[in-house]
Amino acid sequence: MTPADTSLPGVAPSSAPRHNLPEVSVSELSQALKRTVEDAFGRVRVRGEISQPKVAGSGHCYLRLKDDAAVLDGVIWRGTMAKLSLRPEEGLEVIATGRLTTYPGRSSYQIIVESLELAGEGALLKLLEERKRRLAAEGLFGAERKRALPFLPRVVGVVTSPTGAVIRDILHRLNDRFPCHVLVWPVRVQGEGAADEIAAAIAGFNALDPGGAVPRPDVLIVARGGGSLDDLMAFNEEVVVRAAAASVVPLVSAVGHETDTTLIDFAADLRAPTPTGAAEMVVPVRLDLLTRVGDDGRRLLGAMARLLEDRAAYLTGLARGLPDLARRVEELTQRLDDRAQRLALAWPTLLERQRAAVDRLAARLRSPRELVAMRAGELGHLGRALDGAARRAVDDRARALDHLAARLRPAPLRQEAERRAADLARLSGALDAAGARRLNDAGARLDGAAKLLESYSFHKVLARGFVLVRDRAETPVTTAAATAAGQAVTLQFADGRVAATVAGAASDPPPPRSAPAPRRPARKPGKSGKPGGDRRQGDLLDGL
Known part of the structure; x- marks a missing residue:
């Protein structure tokens, strides 16, 4: 181990070389650079294109200015941002006025922008053209949004x-x-x-x-x-x-x-x-409006006068074509009088014509007695034909039995044939009697119906002295309330008709007579055995 290796950490060895430059910290160096840049570039105007503009939540705007060779960071403080007349936009070429400074936290420098202006009129026109195109795309310049000015x-x-x-x-x-x-x-x-x-x-x-x-x-x-x-x-x-x-x-x-x-x-x-x-x-122009109103008023008055003249001339022409009203009324009055007179004469003529037609039709009708007689004759003819046919049939059967009995030899058979022939004769007699009774009964009923029908006819009532009253419409008048004073009526008697006029209004019926009415004799019993015969419709003329 060398001596250098045995030295304590952090303690320079006594033999380490010494430098003449003083030692400085990073912060001290960054602050020295900041002061130097701010002193040298305290007021600058930089031309470049704005890139990546961004407004932070604090209101500060961060952007970059660039050209074809370099990039410069920039910041616009919130207070300055509110005063700018030009808003930073991407790709906008501007001239930024401000001061340079450094940002020690990233070892970078930047410009503090105090004002912005477009770099020349061409850039401004480019900005306006781009803004115009964007707003037009939103429809703000559309012709359908335009409104007319009030007059x-x-x-x-x-x-x-x-x-x-x-x-x-x-x-x-x-x-x-x-x-x-x-x-x-x-x-x-x-x-x-x-x-x-x-x-x-x-x-x-x-x-x-x-x-x-x-x-x-x-x-x-x-x-x-x-x-x-x-x-x-x-x-x-x-x-x-x-x-x-x-x-x-x-x-x-x-x-x-x-x-x-x-x-x-x-x-x-x-x-x-x-x-x-x-x-x-x-x-x-007020004077032009007054002049126009005056001209329009004069034209309106002239047009109205011409219209009235035209209508007056047209009305005069129509009046010439109208006939004399008094003469026209007189002609129509005369025609009305003529029609009224003809109508008054035509009504009785029509009634007479209708009455004659009714009489002709009545003459063509057959009386009930004639009809009953005709039907009775037909019934008698049919009864006689039926009797003849029955007799011929009985005779034929009898002859056949006689012939058969003659051919039979044994006595029992002959007796049986005779017995059968007797029975046949008896039955033939009973058949003849029944046919006669049926014919008599049918004839009696037919006579009774004819008499009843004839008794129901109003001609019988007229024959007893009564009168049938009819109005102009040939409708029977059954009550006094249906008549009026001056009303024309027709009175039909048993032997003909008479025209009459009602003299006065209907009056109260006369009081009943004190003497009781004579009692009618009781009717003879009919064939049915009951008094009065068939009373189902026999009371129609009881009160007459």
Whole structure:
């Protein structure tokens, strides 16, 4: 073991070499580097492309600036982030102003960004084109979102700077064309915070109550004078474009001169070339309206006068074609009188014609007695034919039996034949008697039915002195209440008809006579053995 090996750990041997450079710690070296970098680069402007921008939960933004050969880390503190007019975006070429420092925890250096600006107008146009394409893809610039401006707004809202010449030009033009109520929402139109103020003004106008103390405008004008692209950047911000697209009130964009174009122009319902042009678009010319109303009124009066003249001439022409009303009434009255007279004469003629037809039909009808006699003759003929046929049949059978008996030799058979012949003769006699009785009974019933039918006929009633009363329609009148004074009726007697007229109204029936009515003799018993014969319908004329 050498002497060096026997030395204690951490104790340098007496023979170790000594250095002239002092020893420093890592922290001391990192702090020395930090002071050196911050003193040498206390204020720098770095141009590069933003890469990997990220906003932490604390509100700080971390990003990287790069070019084709190097990369520089950067950080934007939360307070500075709120003041920037340009938001860090991926691929955006900018000029960052700030100071360099180191981060000892990772042995790296970085820039503390205090402000950002686009690196030239070409980069700014590229940014605007990219933003325009993205917002158009969301549908914020669609033609279907555009609304027509009201023809005559009562309240006009203006979002602009209150100190510039723009508001004076707008007020002057509105007063010349058509004076109306104007509400101005003062905002900054460029610089930091201008975009937020413009968006808040648009949303504020839309939040007003239409019937409140401060009425909501019928149309909005967002206006600014001309300027460079950087001066008009507030109207290219996404927050302003979205506020204009979300506006319920129709919005007119009047930013810059006629050649200037901003993104709010695409989101607005109408773009005006200048603020003065916007004032001309939102209101018509009052004198032109008065002139137009006067012209329309004169044209309306002239058209109405011509229409009345045409209608009067047309009515006069129609009146010429009308006949004399008095003469027409006289002709119709005469025709009515003639028809009434003919109708009065035609009615009795029609009744007589119908009465004659009824009489002819009645003459063609056969009386019940004739019908009964005819049916009785037919029945007698049939009975005689039946008796003859029965006798011939009995005679034929008797002859056949006699012939058969003559041919039979034995006595018992002859006796049996004689007995059968006697039975046959007896049965033939009984058959003849039964047929005669049946014919007599049928004839008696037929005679009774004929007499009953004849007794039911109203002609028998008329023959006893009664009268059948009929009205003009040949309907029998059965009650006094069915008649009226002056009514024409027909009285039918047993020997003919007589026309009559009812003299007065129906009166109460006369009181009954004191003497009792004579009692009718009792009827003879009929063939059925009961008094009065068949009484099922025998009471029809009992009270006559």
